Each structure stands twice: as C-alpha cells, then as structure tokens.
Amino acid sequence: DAKTTQPTSMDCAEGRAANLPCNHSTISGNEYVYWYRQIHSQGPQYIIHGLKNNETNEMASLIITEDRKSSTLILPHATLRDTAVYYCIVRVDAGGTSYGKLTFGQGTILTVHP
Amino acid sequence: DAGVIQSPRHEVTEMGQEVTLRCKPISGHNSLFWYRQTMMRGLELLIYFNNNVPIDDSGMPEDRFSAKMPNASFSTLKIQPSEPRDSAVYFCASSNRGLSSEQYFGPGTRLTVT
Numbered sequence: 001d002a003k004t005t006q007p008t009s010m011d012c013a014e015g016r017a018a019n020l021p022c023n024h025s026t027i028s029g030n031e032y033v034y035w036y037r038q039i040h041s042q043g044p045q046y047i048i049h050g051l052k053n054n055e056t057n058e059m060a061s062l063i064i065t066e067d068r069k070s071s072t073l074i075l076p077h078a079t080l081r082d083t084a085v086y087y088c089i090v091r092v093d094a095g096g097t098s099y100g101k102l103t104f105g106q107g108t109i110l111t112v113h114p
Numbered sequence: 115d116a117g118v119i120q121s122p123r124h125e126v127t128e129m130g131q132e133v134t135l136r137c138k139p140i141s142g143h144n145s146l147f148w149y150r151q152t153m154m155r156g157l158e159l160l161i162y163f164n165n166n167v168p169i170d171d172s173g174m175p176e177d178r179f180s181a182k183m184p185n186a187s188f189s190t191l192k193i194q195p196s197e198p199r200d201s202a203v204y205f206c207a208s209s210n211r212g213l214s215s216e217q218y219f220g221p222g223t224r225l226t227v228t
Contacts, residue, residue, distance in 0.1 A: 042222075044157070044217075101159060101170070103159070104157035
C-alpha cells in the first residue's frame with residue numbers, strides 16, 4: 001500500500017471548516033483513499049473514502065486532486081466533539097476480490113477550540 | 115444495532131498469566147480484524163479472518179499470541195504467557211466485504227501486564 005504524509009497537528013475554531021491535508025504521491029490506480037478518526041479512548045471510526053471523484057457524506061467531504069497524489073478531508077462546521085486523531089490511509093478496496101489491509105500511520109491531531 | 119462488542123474493557127494481569135480477549139462482531143459481517151495500539155508502534159493489524167478462516171496472521175508478534183474464530187459471532191485473542199511488553203489497547207473490528215469495505219471498531223480492551 002502507498003505511504004501517506006499528514007501534518008502532525010492542526011487547530012481549528014469551533015464552527016469553522018477544518019481542512020485536513022494528506023499527501024499520497026505513490027498511490028496506485030487501484031488504491032482508494034480512506035479517512036478514519038480516533039477520538040480519545042475510543043476505537044477508530046470510519047469517515048469517508050474515495051477513488052478519484054470527490055465524495056461527500058453526512059460527516060465530511062473528501063477532495064482528491066486530479067493526479068490523485070493528494071487529498072483533503074473537510075469537516076464543514078467543526079465542533080468540539082471533532083477533536084481527534086485523523087488518519088489518511090490508501091488501500092486496495094476490500095470490497096472487490098483483493099484484500100486491502102488498513103495500515104494506520106501517525107495521523108493528524110486535530111484540536112477544535114471554542 | 116449493537117456495534118462490535120469487546121470484553122473485558124480493562125484487564126490487569128501479572129506476567130506469565132494467560133489472557134483471553136473476546137470479541138463479538140456486528141451481526142452479518144463476515145470479516146473480523148484484531149489490532150493492537152501502543153504509543154510506540156501506533157495501531158497495528160495482528161490478524162484478519164474472513165468467513166471465520168484466518169487469512170493474514172503476519173502481524174501476530176510471536177507464538178505466545180493466538181486467535182480463533184469458532185463461529186461468525188465470536189472471536190478470541192489469547193496471550194500465553196503474557197509479558198509486560200504486551201500492555202496495549204487491543205481493538206477488534208468487523209466489516210462486510212460484500213457491501214462495503216469500511217471497518218467498524220469496538221471500544222477496545224486495555225491490557226496491563228505487570
């Protein structure tokens with residue numbers, strides 16, 4: 001699986017959009033970009049994933065550049081409860097015939113402050 | 115619906131003792147994963163089951179660790195004998211490969227070996 005690079009930490013004001021970047025310059029054509037987060041003392045939580053098109057769900061939006069070498073997770077209106085470690089992961093989609101292992105890096109510590 | 119259930123939530127044991135961690139995946143999910151999280155090594159995949167069969171156990175640290183999945187609704191991770199360096203939070207996750215590939219994590223078991 002391709003390696004990802006994320007900033008170690010970021011701050012965001014409550015109510016503002018949080019934009020979390022991720023670089024994955026060695027991503028392969030069959031690798032998806034996944035985002036998970038881990039709130040303190042809880043298990044990781046799936047947020048969103050995409051291949052090349054931008055994706056949106058009730059939690060966040062995922063913007064993937066045209067060359068797929070980087071992406072941005074957007075939390076449109078961050079709340080204090082969004083304070084967590086955010087992991088960007090690239091993997092082969094296990095929904096097909098391939099087994100895509102989730103390899104967690106160090107992630108980005110997002111702190112949302114009042 | 116109940117999420118992934120893990121027990122116990124906390125376990126404190128002495129070095130040399132046997133430890134058994136338990137997991138009940140989400141009903142209908144056919145893939146199960148055991149992870150370990152430490153400050154030093156982050157979140158690591160230990161073993162992965164699909165349809166109750168171990169597919170990838172390359173992350174199991176050594177022979178002291180063993181995992182079983184006797185049926186679709188139950189899995190165990192056993193450490194025998196336990197050592198202080200096994201102290202970590204152990205997470206179980208499940209997914210349904212047929213419909214989606216996101217993994218749903220349990221709350222974890224915090225293991226302390228003294």
